[in-house]
Amino acid sequence: MGSPPLEPSRDEAQELLREELADPEYQRAFTGPLRDAIDAVLAWLGDRALSIGGVQIPYGPLVLVALLAAAIVLCILLVRPRLQRAGGVADELLNAETGLSAEDLRGRAGAHLGAERFDDAFRDLFRAVVRSAEERDLLSEQAGRTASEAARAVGGLFPEQAEALHRCGELFNLSHYGGRPLSAQDMEQLRQLEETLRRTEPSLSHGAAHRAARLVVPE
Incomplete structure (x- = not known):
């Protein structure tokens, strides 16, 4: 049972x-x-172990530590440049060029162009566009101005060229921070835009507003 x-x-x-x-x-x-x-x-x-003088010494934990260290180093090498590029969008556009005139920047852009360094040529010529607006007393010099901010500011003074300026500002960012290579065609479009801006008078309403602001706010 x-x-x-x-x-x-x-x-x-x-x-x-x-x-x-x-x-x-x-x-x-x-x-x-x-x-x-x-x-x-x-x-x-x-x-895993090594035999030294009859003594078994485990090395498996050392292998695991080495693999973890390698993984950490790899993450740093891959992630850090991306974080730098992401933070770089807020970096200043012109502070590194203090003391250079628009003509200096045009000349340097021409030298880069002759060597087919289109990215460097484009960035210097874009800086020349902004510096030229400052020299014409259309923009006040501003530390920390980014390419996008500069494109909007100059575009406000030249409404007919605002779209082209915005596109060039985006190309500046893509080249400088995004690693996208620019072409001779990109450079030629900016060169034509830069020449047009030099020959064009700013919008009267925008220019008058800017001059009034300069009188009201001391710099």
Whole structure:
């Protein structure tokens, strides 16, 4: 005659269930292949050892530390440049060029263009556009001005060229911060725009407003 069936209380049944689920076989079933792979790698690392003078010296943990260090270095090398580029959009456009005239910047852009360094040529000629507006007393010199801000400010003075200025400001950012190479065609479009701006008088309403602001706000 068999044993009578157990009739545990509610608390005893919960405890039995917890003990059953704590069995390693259940844990493995719930975690799946990923846990199996991790366990296999850890077991392999745990078995690695060097025999020196009959003494077994485990080196598996050292391998694991080296792999972790390599992963950290790789993350730094990959992520840091992206963070720098992302933060660079707020960097100033002209502060590094203090003391250079628009003509100086045009000349430097021409030298870059002759060497087919289109990105450097484009950026210097765009800076020349902004510096020229400052020299014509259309814009006040402003530390920390970005390419996008400069394009909007100059575009406000030359509404017919505002769209082209915005496009050139975007190309400046893509080249300087996004790593996109510019072409001879991009440079030619900016060159034509720069010549047009030099020959064009600013919008009277915008120019008058700017001159009034300069009289009201000392610089």
